[in-house]
Amino acid sequence: MNATKKIPEVSTFTFLKQALKILNNPLPFHHKNFEKHGDIFKLNIGFGNYAVFSRDAELAEYVLQKNWKNYKKSEIQTEQLAKYLGKGLLTSEGDYWRTQRKLIQPAFHKKSLDTLLDTIKNTIVEEVSKLKTNISVDVLPVFGDLAFKVVVKSLFSNAVTNDEIKTLQDVTEENQLMLVKELRQPYLKWYFQSFGIIKKHLSRSQESRDILLNIINRRKQSQAQHNDLLDMLLSARYHDGSAMSNEQLIDEILVLFVAGHETTANSLSFTLQLLAHHLEWQEKVRHQYQLVLADANSDLMSVIGQSQYAKQVVEESMRLYPPAYFMDRVNLEDDTFKGFHLKKGTSFLFSILEIHKHKDLWEHPEAFMPERFTPEKAKGYSSHYFPFGAGPRKCIGNNFAMFEMIMAVSELVSKFKIYPVQDTIEVNPLITLRPKHAFLKFENIN
Numbered sequence: 158m159n160a161t162k163k164i165p166e167v168s169t170f171t172f173l174k175q176a177l178k179i180l181n182n183p184l185p186f187h188h189k190n191f192e193k194h195g196d197i198f199k200l201n202i203g204f205g206n207y208a209v210f211s212r213d214a215e216l217a218e219y220v221l222q223k224n225w226k227n228y229k230k231s232e233i234q235t236e237q238l239a240k241y242l243g244k245g246l247l248t249s250e251g252d253y254w255r256t257q258r259k260l261i262q263p264a265f266h267k268k269s270l271d272t273l274l275d276t277i278k279n280t281i282v283e284e285v286s287k288l289k290t291n292i293s294v295d296v297l298p299v300f301g302d303l304a305f306k307v308v309v310k311s312l313f314s315n316a317v318t319n320d321e322i323k324t325l326q327d328v329t330e331e332n333q334l335m336l337v338k339e340l341r342q343p344y345l346k347w348y349f350q351s352f353g354i355i356k357k358h359l360s361r362s363q364e365s366r367d368i369l370l371n372i373i374n375r376r377k378q379s380q381a382q383h384n385d386l387l388d389m390l391l392s393a394r395y396h397d398g399s400a401m402s403n404e405q406l407i408d409e410i411l412v413l414f415v416a417g418h419e420t421t422a423n424s425l426s427f428t429l430q431l432l433a434h435h436l437e438w439q440e441k442v443r444h445q446y447q448l449v450l451a452d453a454n455s456d457l458m459s460v461i462g463q464s465q466y467a468k469q470v471v472e473e474s475m476r477l478y479p480p481a482y483f484m485d486r487v488n489l490e491d492d493t494f495k496g497f498h499l500k501k502g503t504s505f506l507f508s509i510l511e512i513h514k515h516k517d518l519w520e521h522p523e524a525f526m527p528e529r530f531t532p533e534k535a536k537g538y539s540s541h542y543f544p545f546g547a548g549p550r551k552c553i554g555n556n557f558a559m560f561e562m563i564m565a566v567s568e569l570v571s572k573f574k575i576y577p578v579q580d581t582i583e584v585n586p587l588i589t590l591r592p593k594h595a596f597l598k599f600e601n602i603n
């Protein structure tokens with residue numbers, strides 16, 4: 158097709174006039190321009206290069222899935238994040254990524270996850286039991302601890318000390334905060350470098366790597382079978398029969414910490430806030446969970462499979478508040494789409510948040526309606542619902558995350574009635590979409 162249409166452009170002057178505001182919160186800038194220009198607009202980012210912003214679900218599907226080979230990730234993940242984590246699934250590209258994905262994928266298949274469910278549930282029950290009742294609780298750090306411990310215990314079972322967990326979690330969180338600073342304040346790069354701030358964070362990363370090497374060596378020397386993710390990763394073999402080196406294993410584990418922890422914590426916090434405002438859905442989830450648990454024959458996998466209301470609530474929560482609220486790619490070669498010419502080297506920024514609330518795609522897009530995710534209806538959304546991304550780079554942990562969140566939500570509503578502390582749900586758009594002031598009150602049911 159001839160590419161003749163021009164992508165509407167937002168002038169650099171308009172952008173610069175609001176640059177500080179946009180740096181603080183880019184969401185109103187995105188929304189205003191989509192409303193004004195349609196589902197795609199571009200911004201000159203200098204030297205003849207453009208950033209294309211889009212909430213066109215078909216374009217997102219085209220880039221992430223149909224023609225994915227022509228698109229690579231931006232440097233945010235493959236360089237900026239990679240300097241703290243190394244070269245793991247999230248941060249690598251090309252043949253290396255493809256080989257690693259093939260090697261690691263089986264550990265995240267439903268059958269493998271089945272062996273982790275007891276560990277995941279026990280960790281959730283332990284963390285939920287620590288919740289304070291009848292006072293206002295900021296749930297984001299609570300779910301941050303929960304999600305981190307779930308990943309750590311799924312990886313290492315109990316073969317990890319509390320001190321080790323604490324350092325691993327502290328370093329993961331500190332480095333993520335540092336990356337936010339680097340991305341938000343690129344003009345301070347010289348300061349971060351000259352004053353040794355980045356070096357300090359890199360040496361904290363090394364502390365994590367040393368701990369992980371210790372855990373791996375302990376595991377290699379022990380004869381015990383743990384049936385956890387570490388066992389699965391250690392026994393995975395490449396085509397030629399070799400295993401991952403310790404360095405590769407450490408890179409992948411650090412990536413799992415980052416990819417699997419904040420996203421899940423954010424999503425649980427948003428889901429619980431939504432439930433606090435919708436007592437009728439708390440009741441539905443609670444009632445269904447009690448019925449499912451009463452069936453003595455139910456193993457954990459079927460408990461999760463039958464907890465349909467909890468699943469719908471989580472899915473609707475990720476529609477309204479997708480933790481990965483934008484996804485970025487850069488095209489390797491020129492391309493065309495719907496009559497637009499997409500010049501090689503263009504940066505694409507897909508607003509998943511805007512796609513999930515597009516008025517042409519969703520009825521009552523702003524309303525919390527888990528009923529829209531019944532199994533029959535949910536199939537109809539696959540072309541414009543992307544909380545876990547799409548295509549070959551779709552989240553490897555999506556089943557893991559769904560199982561974890563369904564169990565956590567079900568456990569929480571079965572133990573507590575949950576009340577809001579404020580009228581609105583506020584967002585804090587950083588690298589992930591975080592909740593702001595996620596305070597809730599929990600009241601014991603029995």
Ligand code: HEM
Nearest residue numbers: 246247416417420421424480481545546550552553554558
């Ligand atoms: C609510 C929770 C989660 C959300 C919303 C989420 C979202 C995403 C998204 C959107 C991507 C694709 C990014 C892109 O294509 O640019 C991704 C990739 C990834 N996620 Fe998740 N994720 C979640 C939980 C998890 C968990 C629990 C794990 C592991 C324990 C995990 C591990 C990964 C990994 C390793 C990748 C990179 C995959 C690859 O490129 O091959 N995620 N995630």
